[in-house]
Amino acid sequence: MSFIKRLLFLSVINFIDQTMSNFLSEFFIIIPLTFLSYCFYVYRSDKNISALEAFLLGLFFDLISSSYFGLNTIFFCLVAYYLNSNANSFKLFSYLQVCIFFGLSASAYVGFTQLVLNLYNFSYLTLFLSSIVNIIFCFIIAFIAAYFPKSINMKL
Numbered sequence: 047m048s049f050i051k052r053l054l055f056l057s058v059i060n061f062i063d064q065t066m067s068n069f070l071s072e073f074f075i076i077i078p079l080t081f082l083s084y085c086f087y088v089y090r091s092d093k094n095i096s097a098l099e100a101f102l103l104g105l106f107f108d109l110i111s112s113s114y115f116g117l118n119t120i121f122f123c124l125v126a127y128y129l130n131s132n133a134n135s136f137k138l139f140s141y142l143q144v145c146i147f148f149g150l151s152a153s154a155y156v157g158f159t160q161l162v163l164n165l166y167n168f169s170y171l172t173l174f175l176s177s178i179v180n181i182i183f184c185f186i187i188a189f190i191a192a193y194f195p196k197s198i199n200m201k202l
Contacts, residue, residue: 049099052087053106059083060107074172075179076156080107082184084122085148088129089136100126114162121155141188149181156180 063079070077084103088095104119111118129136136144156176160168 053103056080056083056087056103056107057110060111064111074169074175076160076172076176077180077183078152078155078159080111081118081121081125081155082148082152082180085125085129085151086187088126089144089148094130094133095126097123097126113159117159117162121158125151141192145184145188146181149177149184152180152184153177 060080063077066079067076088100100122101119104122105115107113107118107122108115139147153173153176157173160172
């Protein structure tokens, strides 16, 4: 898949993420769909994702998501580096371990972004509920991928 197609796909996910976040914020839940879909893309990719690609995608999503400049860039680069350097280790893990990893990494993303954006109004309730919901969300995605492989397991 070309860089433009990935960018367009992740932009649509970002739009869904922003519209869904307005509704879920009333329940103290944050699901970072853009971050999780990028993690899924890096995880499922056959080749290593370059740091330049992660950097450019992060900068683009910083611009369109009205977050601090460099926030998504840092996380995209860290995830690309970590998943690329431990790609063989993740092949040994079960779906349960991978789901817990992605759910906890999404929770770290939520915690860090809330710490940066809401320094004086940091909510542990939001962090706790988001952690639980993100792990359950990752389990649902893994369940769909395991039982409906043709719909989810496309080559990115």
